[in-house]
Amino acid sequence: MFIGLDFGTSAVKALLVDGDQHVVGSATVPLSVQRPLPGHSEQDPHAWWQAMLDAIDALGRADAGALSSVEGIGLSGQMHGAVLLDQAGAVLRPAILWNDVRSAAESAALEAAFPALRQVTGNLAMPGFTAPKLMWVRKHEPEVFARLRTVLLPKAYIRYRLTGEMIEEMSDASGTLWLDVGARDWSDAALAATGLSRDFMPRLVEGNAQAGTLRPELAARWHMTRRPILAGGAGDNAAGAIGLSAIHPGDAFVSLGTSGVLFAVTDRFRPYPQAAVHAFCHALPDTWHQMGVTLSAADSLTWWAGVTGHDEAALLAEVGMPAAPSTALFLPYLGGERTPHNDGKIRGAFAGLSHDTGRRLLTQAVLEGVAFSLRDCLDALAASGTRIGTADVIGGGSRSRAWIGIIAAALNLPLHRLSAGETGGAFGAARLARMAVTGEAPEAVCTPPVRAETIVPDPALVEAYASHIARYRALNTKIAEVVRAV
Template sequence: MLYIGVDLGTSAVKLLLMDEKGKIKNIVSKEYPLSFPQNGWSEQNPKDWYEQTVLGIKELIKHFDKSQVAGISFGGQMHGLVVLDENDEVIRPAILWNDSRTTKETDYLNNVIGKDKLSQYTANIAFAGFTAPKILWMKENESENFKKISKIMLPKDYIAYKLSNVFCTDVSDASGMLLYDVKNRCWSKEMINICGINENQLANVFESYEVVGTLTKEVAKELNLDAKVKVIAGAGDNAAAAIGTATVGEGKCNISLGTSGTVFIASEKFGVDENNALHSFAHSDGNYHLMGCMLSAASCNKWWIEEILKTNDYNNELNNIEKLGNNKVFFLPYLMGERSPYNDPSARGCFIGMSMDTTREEMSQAVLEGVAFALRDSFEIAKSLGIKIESTKICGGGAKSPIWVKMIANILNIKVERIESEEGPALGGAILAAVGCKEFASVEEAANKIVKVIETIDPDPVLVEKYEIAYRKFAKIYPTVKKLYTELM
């Protein structure tokens, strides 16, 4: 049988076709536009997602036996606000995860409602990118549109709805809305009241591997697929990536170096960081996870190389980095503000430590190291909770850089495991589809059978010692410059 994984990203949708043994048969990617109507705003048209997904599925399965396609599932960009009216028409462009317009609403939730109450209601506090602050922003600034809302969706769930006509979401993606009671796996009545909405406007919540329905007859005809093809709930992109890297089971860790960066730690038990610096979410394997998320990771490197250095020759720029652990230049990777652990939408990137003899290579190195140091910030919080992590998987575009992976192994002082397929959320979606179609007994069984480690990068004790000193310096920079950010805005 064949299974389709749909990774609905920020810049493109990636579609992956996998057989019942976990072998990847085909991959297709389709891009769509991203708009920034005002400073700090980030929006997309949900219709673009669906149109490109349909085109991508057609291309993906074009040369395969379509009767063998059994299920479709998803990994998708989290937190985005998609709103439909009573006629199922999109009311306004989706407000995305990296949109920072909700500073006022986030402050209200954290400081007026209170972080303790938010944590009690949802296991998390408010971050500018979360969905609930976006709903409050819409209520305050687009009251006529707010009144039209019939359905509130997350990005991937819009695709599921269009395919199956089932209004659904999953536990992992719902966890990032600040509307979901993570501990008890249900919608929070308190947060629903705070946002001025009702539960009928929110989707039915499924476990990530559960079947929500099948393709509608119209969609099946358009895709030339059987209407019995199952649609499985899927997961938020990081939880799906965790499945695609076999980050299931107590203490398993995955680092994602995509547009954003994450430290994802699986847990069989529900737990909350007392300062809420890490997110506490439901996992797509039926358990829970802690996650630190930085808003700019591989995107920092893209910005530096393409926008500043004006080149597309990534290999040439990165291959010249040689003096690991000896860089005097530091970079704060907060190009779009920062989430974990600082929750500071006003934060911005900066270089510090340059002198007349600073080289291009040292600044390129500082960008990579800055992202790795910021990942360690979240890693340190996990360690403070008594979580012992000896190794991590790694995925995302940045994982293709050997020098960056080496830095991460030494800055975090853990073994970093590269896997055979770095397709992350798309592979995780396909695995969830296979589990939903009973190809495997559980998510953990499927992930452990399918995901294969091909290389382990061990930390070098000499570099670990050097980077320990460097990290202690890095950790002092943000607290020192923090007060300047609001003055610079």
């Protein structure tokens, strides 16, 4: 048996997976985000820990025998978050999350301090990444920075609590702006530009490598017959790729979670920072990937559901599969945007409203705005030389066939709905745990997913969306200076 843990922004998910790769148990514990100031996004790392304990406890209540035979644990989770620890390993402040945009000035300062940043790390300096967050802390919370001894990403913090070891793996480390992504090692120059050194960093391993052993007291808590080995694990999207068997160059998927991602596996380090494309290590040795990212994907629908007072399922049902584009346009930049804008201050907007614009058309515009943002990601990857012919879809938004149909038409790509699209990250983490324990080759473990359905783009909607995407981009250009955070 193997456990896959996924530490998302909104929940911790735990899966129990048997030797035949069947999910035999699952548990989800919700999390909340604190926003103490506009543009700030934080969570208490202790809340992740308690949620993880609750999730595994729930697995044990459902099937104590299965939990007792666990041999390995894999970790996945939200990337970029900064967990700051003191000399004793205690948390110094709430973790600053991936969607926190307070460090725009520090991002610019980092690029100025380290001109080779883009070539070494494969990415633009953005507020979402970890390094600018530490520069912000050094400037605005010097008393915290003075006590700092270790910086960990969210899942590395959980590993530390589980094993007592401070270890990170390549895919998650790629999102810090401290990793030499081509060399798969910490960059001394990048660290020095933020006032840090390797002494502040955890040890690096590959995602399918062994990375610690569960503490004895925790193995006893869950009545495990042996102390399970932890795998290096993966950042959320790389773990999703492992769960989908996206391990070969050309494999691709769309993730419709809180954020939206277009992910493509590459055979080498292929940076394209001029369009805010992310070039990261994959969770497997000698493999890399690119990502285009939109910060508010399913989060846009969640926001709209809160505004309207209707739940998301009801809003999706009201729209159905549209035969034509909405007359309204929506920019999904609720908390800034990454690909291709790299703008933490741009904000969302509705446009094209009339007396005839009701809730259904506005909901459709929200769904289309996310789809058009993903089209921006597709075009950015294409400009880098990466071509995508088809893609799987994972994440909470993948439950909506209509939304996938909208995205398929906007991208003009066949998209595959999966039988278990919501559990990709945790399932991928369990697969990495198995590889770490058994030493099996990735090809032997990463068997293809069960595809419930392939949604082919509607040609009429593809044609209609072409002009709408042009209008969407024109709207970006014309009102970008108006819809900005103050």
